[in-house]
Amino acid sequence: MMERAVVERESGVGRGLGGFGDVGVVGEEGADVRELGALRLSVLSFAAAPRVRGGVSGGVPAWQVAMVACGSVLVASRRGAARLEAGDLVLWEPGQSIDRAVAAVEGPAPRVLVLHLPDHLLPVSPAALRELTARPVRSERGAAACLARVLEEFGRRGREVAAAEEPWLARAAADLAAAFVAGLAGTPTVGDNGPGPAAVPDRQGALLRDVMAYIERHLSDPLLSPGTIAAAHHISVRYLHRLFQRERSTVSGYVRDRRLERCRADLADPALAAHSVSRIRTGWGFRDAAAFSRTFKRTYGMAPSEYRRLTGTGTGTGSGPGAGGRPGR
Structure with missing residues (x-):
């Protein structure tokens, strides 16, 4: 049984912003969640927005890198409202699951892929990371394009991954996410050449x-x-x-x-x-x-x-x- 979410209740953003419709919320937990070692990939479909907490196994606080696979969504954060189109990536901080921030949707059943990452995998300090959140980035080139492609493939074929392959694929996804975040911060990733200037x-x-x-x-x-x-x-x-x-x-x-x-x-x-x-x-x-x-x-x-x-x-x-x-x- 589907319940219609009142937009103001969920995010404080008024109804019908930019021509978007209301967000439906599933009455019971229903996210498609795939575990990859210390990482988690949530596949969210919005006519119904599953409630997915921003965390990974063991209760470790997790940052979220979300990609809109299809449709458009309007998200509300402390920075204000931002419209995410298909192909957009966005960094979201722990403490608020991005599905809770979706105020409105547009198009038939928008789909969002969310990668949850422990903060030690990211090469930027938490304070600097918070300055990079809720900013849509087009996945047209560089690490953003590579990460978007990997997330899309995980979303489609994640169930086909063998247990022996999971740690290696998780490492690849984590490295791409780190490269994406480092690009947002304008600093090299932490790797064999050491941390970049913005890394702590x-x-x-x-x-x-x-x-x-x-x-x-x-x-x-x-x-x-x-x-x-x-x-x-x-x-x-x-x-x-x-x-x-x-x-x-x-x-x-x-x-x-x-x-x-x-x-x-x-x-x-x-x-x-x-x-x-x-x-x-x-x-x-x-x-x-x-x-x-x-x-x-x-x-x-x-x-x-x-x-x-x-x-x-x-x-x-x-x-x-x-x-x-x-x-x-």
């Missing part, structure tokens, strides 16, 4: 903190690697390595050191005295026993079993229920 140096620090938090959550995964970490954050492995140069470390070295520290703490924990060295080792992602022992001894000056004896926590056989799994907390 601390953006790299914020991304590095996100990466480190991700690593901490996945230390027990033996498949954790620079490749999987980079793919999860939609950056290149090369750029990931550059982030860790700030810490005078390598990605693999950081992962190894964090795993070693977790193992050392567990070996000294009386509550885990019944857990074997093997169980603790494998529980924190070390698959090779000999390599683990060598690395532990090189780092702490003694073998894992000797360290456990010196800390007085005893040894465990690991033969009880759950042996070989992640250490209990």
